[in-house]
Amino acid sequence: MADIPAGTAVLRQFNTSLVLAAVRQARRPLRISEIISVTRLTRPTVAQAIEELKTGGLVAESTDSPDGVRQGRPAAVFELRPGVDPVLGIDLGPHAVKARVSDLGGNTLATSARAVSSPHDAVAVLAGVRRVIDSCLRDANLDSAQIADVVVGSPGVVDPVAGRLRLAPSMRGWETFNITSHLEKEFRCRVHLENDANLAAVAAASRLPGRTIIAIQWGARLGAGIVINGMLHRGKDNAAGEVGLISFDDNLAFDRDGSGPLEAQIGSTGMINLARHEFSGLPTTRLRSDRKLTAMDVFSAAAEGDERAIAVLDYTTRVLARALSPVILALNPDILVISGGIAHAGDVLLEHLRRHLQARTYWVPELELSEYAEHTVVIGSVELARQHTWDRRLTAAKQKLELSEYPERTVANNGAELAW
Amino acid sequence: MADIPAGTAVLRQFNTSLVLAAVRQARRPLRISEIISVTRLTRPTVAQAIEELKTGGLVAESTDSPDGVRQGRPAAVFELRPGVDPVLGIDLGPHAVKARVSDLGGNTLATSARAVSSPHDAVAVLAGVRRVIDSCLRDANLDSAQIADVVVGSPGVVDPVAGRLRLAPSMRGWETFNITSHLEKEFRCRVHLENDANLAAVAAASRLPGRTIIAIQWGARLGAGIVINGMLHRGKDNAAGEVGLISFDDNLAFDRDGSGPLEAQIGSTGMINLARHEFSGLPTTRLRSDRKLTAMDVFSAAAEGDERAIAVLDYTTRVLARALSPVILALNPDILVISGGIAHAGDVLLEHLRRHLQARTYWVPELELSEYAEHTVVIGSVELARQHTWDRRLTAAKQKLELSEYPERTVANNGAELAW
DNA sequence: GAGGAAAACGAAACGTTCTTTCCTATTCCT
DNA sequence: AGGAATAGGAAAGAACGTTTCGTTTTCCTC
Numbered sequence: 001m002a003d004i005p006a007g008t009a010v011l012r013q014f015n016t017s018l019v020l021a022a023v024r025q026a027r028r029p030l031r032i033s034e035i036i037s038v039t040r041l042t043r044p045t046v047a048q049a050i051e052e053l054k055t056g057g058l059v060a061e062s063t064d065s066p067d068g069v070r071q072g073r074p075a076a077v078f079e080l081r082p083g084v085d086p087v088l089g090i091d092l093g094p095h096a097v098k099a100r101v102s103d104l105g106g107n108t109l110a111t112s113a114r115a116v117s118s119p120h121d122a123v124a125v126l127a128g129v130r131r132v133i134d135s136c137l138r139d140a141n142l143d144s145a146q147i148a149d150v151v152v153g154s155p156g157v158v159d160p161v162a163g164r165l166r167l168a169p170s171m172r173g174w175e176t177f178n179i180t181s182h183l184e185k186e187f188r189c190r191v192h193l194e195n196d197a198n199l200a201a202v203a204a205a206s207r208l209p210g211r212t213i214i215a216i217q218w219g220a221r222l223g224a225g226i227v228i229n230g231m232l233h234r235g236k237d238n239a240a241g242e243v244g245l246i247s248f249d250d251n252l253a254f255d256r257d258g259s260g261p262l263e264a265q266i267g268s269t270g271m272i273n274l275a276r277h278e279f280s281g282l283p284t285t286r287l288r289s290d291r292k293l294t295a296m297d298v299f300s301a302a303a304e305g306d307e308r309a310i311a312v313l314d315y316t317t318r319v320l321a322r323a324l325s326p327v328i329l330a331l332n333p334d335i336l337v338i339s340g341g342i343a344h345a346g347d348v349l350l351e352h353l354r355r356h357l358q359a360r361t362y363w364v365p366e367l368e369l370s371e372y373a374e375h376t377v378v379i380g381s382v383e384l385a386r387q388h389t390w391d392r393r394l395t396a397a398k399q400k401l402e403l404s405e406y407p408e409r410t411v412a413n414n415g416a417e418l419a420w
Numbered sequence: 421m422a423d424i425p426a427g428t429a430v431l432r433q434f435n436t437s438l439v440l441a442a443v444r445q446a447r448r449p450l451r452i453s454e455i456i457s458v459t460r461l462t463r464p465t466v467a468q469a470i471e472e473l474k475t476g477g478l479v480a481e482s483t484d485s486p487d488g489v490r491q492g493r494p495a496a497v498f499e500l501r502p503g504v505d506p507v508l509g510i511d512l513g514p515h516a517v518k519a520r521v522s523d524l525g526g527n528t529l530a531t532s533a534r535a536v537s538s539p540h541d542a543v544a545v546l547a548g549v550r551r552v553i554d555s556c557l558r559d560a561n562l563d564s565a566q567i568a569d570v571v572v573g574s575p576g577v578v579d580p581v582a583g584r585l586r587l588a589p590s591m592r593g594w595e596t597f598n599i600t601s602h603l604e605k606e607f608r609c610r611v612h613l614e615n616d617a618n619l620a621a622v623a624a625a626s627r628l629p630g631r632t633i634i635a636i637q638w639g640a641r642l643g644a645g646i647v648i649n650g651m652l653h654r655g656k657d658n659a660a661g662e663v664g665l666i667s668f669d670d671n672l673a674f675d676r677d678g679s680g681p682l683e684a685q686i687g688s689t690g691m692i693n694l695a696r697h698e699f700s701g702l703p704t705t706r707l708r709s710d711r712k713l714t715a716m717d718v719f720s721a722a723a724e725g726d727e728r729a730i731a732v733l734d735y736t737t738r739v740l741a742r743a744l745s746p747v748i749l750a751l752n753p754d755i756l757v758i759s760g761g762i763a764h765a766g767d768v769l770l771e772h773l774r775r776h777l778q779a780r781t782y783w784v785p786e787l788e789l790s791e792y793a794e795h796t797v798v799i800g801s802v803e804l805a806r807q808h809t810w811d812r813r814l815t816a817a818k819q820k821l822e823l824s825e826y827p828e829r830t831v832a833n834n835g836a837e838l839a840w
Numbered sequence: 841g842a843g844g845a846a847a848a849c850g851a852a853a854c855g856t857t858c859t860t861t862c863c864t865a866t867t868c869c870t
Numbered sequence: 871a872g873g874a875a876t877a878g879g880a881a882a883g884a885a886c887g888t889t890t891c892g893t894t895t896t897c898c899t900c
Contacts, residue, residue: 033847231649
């Protein structure tokens with residue numbers, strides 16, 4: 001019965017968590033009196049909690065002099081200890097592998113990136129992953145055992161139990177490889193695998209707490225991450241956000257490379273085709289018609305006003321608006337964020353998309369380009385890793401207040417153990 | 421500083437809430453020893469909390485003898501006191517007005533319904549509302565002052581601040597009438613206005629806690645209620661779920677009666693048109709072709725195997741599948757629930773819908789007809805009212821642990837009040 | 841330069857709550 | 871009728887937060 005002794009100790013834990021949450025939300029060094037007014041606790045309580053957090057290494061006294069009050073004895077100010085609970089985010093992209101280390105407070109401690117030449121070669125990619133990780137750890141002067149959480153971002157649908165990928169046609173060979181358990185051998189913490197569009201949504205949500213966001217990851221594939229009131233929505237079997245599979249006729253046909261109908265049409269290869277064939281009649285000053293035309297060429301040409309590139313943009317945004325308008329009408333999100341290479345097309349993209357959405361959705365959400373550009377997914381992964389770590393640090397107390405499962409029936413049999 | 425005295429008293433409140441939550445979740449009379457094992461509190465603590473809840477009138481000792489254990493001194497068992505915190509749900513439907521009273525434990529205390537002949541006449545509808553309310557209160561032997569919460573369901577988009585309707589074309593005249601403040605004069609509690617499809621979703625969610633649900637309210641209009649992991653999603657400006665506005669061409673045109681493109685096509689009038697004109701070439705044994713053909717005729721004919729009616733169903737479910745497949749791909753919900761008159765078509769409806777969804781969504785959610793039939797919206801409204809009441813009863817303690825807003829800056833000016 | 845005001849910090853007394861421990865009460869089984 | 875099993879109750883002890891008071895440090899004014 002006394003397995004988990006509770007009591008007034010949970011009160012202490014709660015108040016400590018409360019103080020920690022206050023320090024977190026402030027995002028600046030805080031004086032004790034400020035914590036008092038925010039948490040509505042009394043001075044001795046706050047002081048004791050701060051003391052506990054200091055000995056636990058979570059907060060530290062800041063050397064900055066407190067601003068604002070200029071009279072009386074200067075207060076000691078406290079902040080999250082820089083460098084505490086370092087977390088690692090990894091972006092397993094189709095073209096490059098990126099890593100980033102951040103601490104609990106959100107300070108970036110190190111970053112690293114490497115181009116990937118053969119994304120289908122799991123061994124080669126894995127070697128690249130190891131190098132960016134090592135580089136980050138070295139730059140941040142950290143040992144792998146100190147990392148508090150790891151999040152790996154990748155295209156494809158993540159298998160929730162096995163930590164592997166399902167339906168990841170752009171990364172052939174990865175479906176059979178369990179990257180999380182592979183990495184967990186090197187770290188003393190959990191390693192989480194997450195869909196890249198979901199991470200783009202998490203990155204956007206970190207700037208827009210509590211809002212409802214649809215983040216479109218628009219590159220070779222087309223995926224969406226959905227954040228509902230600040231919470232990432234993964235859907236049944238982690239399979240939410242597969243908007244690339246939206247089709248306009250009655251057949252869900254997959255491409256040779258595993259693309260769904262929508263991403264085949266308006267993904268980067270589709271856009272190149274449009275520029276080379278469907279809209280080849282339109283004048284262009286910046287697009288070459290040889291085989292080396294890339295999607296990025298189209299984007300930058302559109303940003304510079306090239307007529308043919310803009311026609312491609314107009315067409316693809318119209319198709320995207322057709323595909324997404326049911327989702328927008330159903331969810332009515334606050335913001336639609338576009339990330340991926342196409343974000344380089346700039347405001348032209350948003351203008352066309354807005355026009356097409358206005359024709360179909362009645363309420364058009366705010367439209368935004370991801371300000372993190374090609375770093376969106378790494379940033380999202382460190383952000384998610386930080387969220388995991390925060391959850392662990394803050395819910396230790398709250399878990400004690402949650403209910404256990406109910407026994408089906410209550411049966412006592414002489415002296416033997418009870419049925420729950 | 422001592423405005424809100426906290427202390428060990430919050431611990432008491434927490435534990436009391438915990439015990440209350442345990443009694444709630446159990447849905448059967450509970451012995452103290454069961455509460456102990458579920459809450460992991462000690463016996464004196466649980467006993468004290470029960471005592472407090474008993475004097476507060478929330479729980480009562482049940483007269484049923486406890487089952488399971490058949491040895492030793494029989495334990496007292498406790499349950500939510502029947503009749504505590506009665507709540508009122510009202511369905512302001514286009515054809516009928518319904519009311520229902522339930523207590524905190526979910527026991528239905530009274531129901532009432534009245535047909536509405538002229539839904540555009542606000543005065544007449546309001547008179548009907550008053551009669552069903554009076555009837556319910558009389559049957560439940562309650563005074564309006566005892567009602568703990570009121571939820572009114574209605575088609576249309578609910579204005580979040582004013583408690584009025586926006587965009588409610590099927591209920592003309594209601595946009596200018598503030599029904600919540602009108603009713604709040606009679607009750608001593610808040611009156612909430614809520615979209616009917618949202619309430620259908622809440623009704624479904626009460627049977628399926630924690631799941632992600634899309635509830636389609638399919639009648640003259642077409643609306644969706646969306647529940648994400650057990651939480652109702654209202655969207656920006658409460659405007660989520662307006663799937664009736666989905667269009668397949670590039671123009672969002674509204675009908676004469678304010679219907680959106682999709683609901684004009686496959687709403688009940690659209691279905692009647694299909695049965696009378698587009699599919700008039702198909703044989704029918706049960707459908708009349710005069711002016712009095714109703715949508716309900718089509719549904720029941722389809723349930724009985726009528727060829728023409730089934731063709732209508734096949735066409736409309738195909739259109740619905742086209743419209744909803746982007747939403748399903750984006751959210752990947754656990755369940756899609758269909759409510760409204762069309763649910764009378766029975767399993768034929770689901771079979772056709774499933775076939776069309778399979779062609780477009782890769783993962784098809786479970787499909788269900790609302791088992792509450794035409795009472796879905798009233799049931800959802802009492803359910804939401806119960807949720808409101810539970811939130812108030814359980815979060816009294818939790819609010820004390822939330823943070824206040826942060827001051828912009830901390831400035832002290834001699835003796836004057838601080839800047840927060 | 842001295843005194844006062846303002847703000848921060850520290851410590852002890854006090855009250856409330858939970859936990860622990862022991863004992864009593866009731867019922868069924870042998 | 872006695873024992874075992876379960877429920878219920880009461881008192882001692884520990885932990886925590888609150889209150890209250892006094893001390894320290896700095897800036898401002900005279």
